Amino acid sequence: MHETDMTKALILTVRDWWESQPDRPNITKIHLMVGQFTCVEPAGLQFAFEVQTRQTFLENAALVIQDVPLVAFCHPCQQEYQPEIGRQYACPTCQAPMDDIRSGRELKIDRIEYDGAEVGNLTPNPATTR
Amino acid sequence: MHQTFDAALGIDLLHVNQAGADHNRAHFDRWGITCMNIMSSPGAGKTALLERTLEGLHQKLAIAVIEGDMTTELDADRLRQYGVPVVAINTGRSCHLDAKMVAGGIHTLEHQHDPNALDLVLVENVGNLVCPAEFEVGEHAKVALLSITEGEDKPLKYPIMFQEADCLLITKVDLAPYLDVNIEQIAANVRQMNSHCTIISVSAKTGEGLEEWFGWVRSRVQASPLAKTHTHA
Numbered sequence: 001m002h003e004t005d006m007t008k009a010l011i012l013t014v015r016d017w018w019e020s021q022p023d024r025p026n027i028t029k030i031h032l033m034v035g036q037f038t039c040v041e042p043a044g045l046q047f048a049f050e051v052q053t054r055q056t057f058l059e060n061a062a063l064v065i066q067d068v069p070l071v072a073f074c075h076p077c078q079q080e081y082q083p084e085i086g087r088q089y090a091c092p093t094c095q096a097p098m099d100d101i102r103s104g105r106e107l108k109i110d111r112i113e114y115d116g117a118e119v120g121n122l123t124p125n126p127a128t129t130r
Numbered sequence: 131m132h133q134t135f136d137a138a139l140g141i142d143l144l145h146v147n148q149a150g151a152d153h154n155r156a157h158f159d160r161w162g163i164t165c166m167n168i169m170s171s172p173g174a175g176k177t178a179l180l181e182r183t184l185e186g187l188h189q190k191l192a193i194a195v196i197e198g199d200m201t202t203e204l205d206a207d208r209l210r211q212y213g214v215p216v217v218a219i220n221t222g223r224s225c226h227l228d229a230k231m232v233a234g235g236i237h238t239l240e241h242q243h244d245p246n247a248l249d250l251v252l253v254e255n256v257g258n259l260v261c262p263a264e265f266e267v268g269e270h271a272k273v274a275l276l277s278i279t280e281g282e283d284k285p286l287k288y289p290i291m292f293q294e295a296d297c298l299l300i301t302k303v304d305l306a307p308y309l310d311v312n313i314e315q316i317a318a319n320v321r322q323m324n325s326h327c328t329i330i331s332v333s334a335k336t337g338e339g340l341e342e343w344f345g346w347v348r349s350r351v352q353a354s355p356l357a358k359t360h361t362h363a
Contacts, residue, residue, distance in 0.1 A: 002225055002261045009143050017139060028134065032143075039264045039290055086287055089323040097325035098293070107143045107264075114135050 003044030006107070007052050010045075013109060018057060025114035027061045036085060037070040037104035070104030147265055150229030154268025157236060161245040162356040165253060166347070167267055169291060170275035171284075172257030175301040177205055178334040179275065179343075180254060184212035186344050191249040191351060196235040198227040199256045215243045226261035227253065229268060236268075249351050259288040271350055277302040278311045285319040293323040297330070297346055304333040 014030060034040055042065045049063045073080050074091035080102060083089040089098040142148070158165045168176050176199060184193060194215040197206055209216045219235045221227065232253060239245065253269065255262040274295035276284055279302060285292040292298065298320055300313060317329050328346055332339035351357060 002264070005228070006143050009146055012146075013139075013141050013143070017137065025135070037290065039260045085289070089286070089289060089293075090321075097321055098323045099325055109139045109141045109143065111139060112137045114137065115133075 002039070003041060004048045004052075006040060007045055007048035010049070010109065011052060011056070011058060014058065014112065017112065024057075027058060027112055027114045029062050029064050029113040030058075031064045031066065031110040031112070033066050033068050033106040033108050033110045035068040035070065035104040035106040037101065038107050040107060042067065066110065068103050068106045071102045072098045073100040073102050075100065144264065147229050150233060151266035151268045154229055154233055154236060155270070157245075158251065158268060158270070159356055161248065162354070163245065163248050163251050164271070164351045164354045164357075165251045165267075165269045166271045166273050166350070167253050167255060167262070167269035168273050168275070169255045169259075169262045169295075170257060170277075170301075171259045171280060172199075174257070174275040174277040174280065175334055176254050176257070176275055177208070179299065179301065179332070180252060181208060181212075182334045182337070182340055183252070183344070183347070184209060184214055186340060187250075187347065188212045188214055191348065192247055193250045193252065194239055194243060194248050196232060196239065196251060196253045198231070198235075199254050215239060217242070221256055225256060225258050226265050227255050227267050228265045232267040249357070250347070259284065259291050263288075263291040263294055270354065271296040273297045273299065275299045275301050276316060278305060278309060278313060278316070282312055282315040282319060285316065285323070289323050292320045292327075295320075295324060295327045296350075297328045297343075298324075299339075299343060300329065300331045302333060302335075303331045303338060304336045 018024060018027065034042055045065060046063055053059055053061065070083055070085060071080055072083055074094065074096055076096050077091060077093050081091055083098055090096060170176050180195060187193060195209055197216060197218045198221050206216045206218050217235045217238045219227065219231050221231065253267055272295050274291050276298065278300060300316055303313065306313065313331060320329060330339050330342050330346065332343055
């Protein structure tokens, strides 16, 4: 269950950003990009996020996960293709190995949505996330 | 109605581990050590391979082992009989080693043994085909093991490990006569996602393929720009 560790990294990263903001905004959504060619299960991340953010500055934030499909580029054919994970990775046209992955390895915080006007209603308690 | 703002971050979630791995690798580079991360599912034969590797190479290379996949001290004792430093990392219930855990192992090793005298550190990862592939520990090469009893389809089902490997050892090939398995198909499935890795069929029991494996290890150690000028035997 490394989704737990990944979620911890996610929360600490967002907290660093949040603490660097002068007005400590109320974060409403965290947009995460998770490639299909990673070892991460989005449902596991959602569960870990829900558990780990309870009673923290992220309690009211939603985790929005965008699935990024695996796309490879075949150099002999000079074209992109979508490998079938679990079945076929080589180029379906010429059978060349999957050498150049163009997307699908992402594991990143894309952006954060926050509500600047609600700053006063925050009840932050960063210590609980340590 | 409140106005909503956006902040574009684009931060990689693994950046903390990656920074730790780079830090570990910088230590290895300074000491002139080549580090290999040995990964497989549980029971593919990592410890048996390490035993045979120490037996075959400990007089030619100065080797140390960082053990992440250890159920008992017996494993470490089996390896220590070759006279090499063996550092056990307490992984608890972790499903993989991360850079921070290995940094702890390096720290222990550094206090027990002069790291400048070492050529090679073998890190035995936790038995798992999924997670270890995502967490670099500071290695210069990734070695994946797949035993023939696991079936030809595993590289297709757990592709990341095999896509990242620099060397694939197909283990327990002495069992081939008793199994309905196509070893060529295992190699072909790995080739679908990895055109560069060296694939060697080995048996820790009969010794088949081990010389080729030792040759690969030695060539990687010697290819390191920081390889020691001294040679043992």
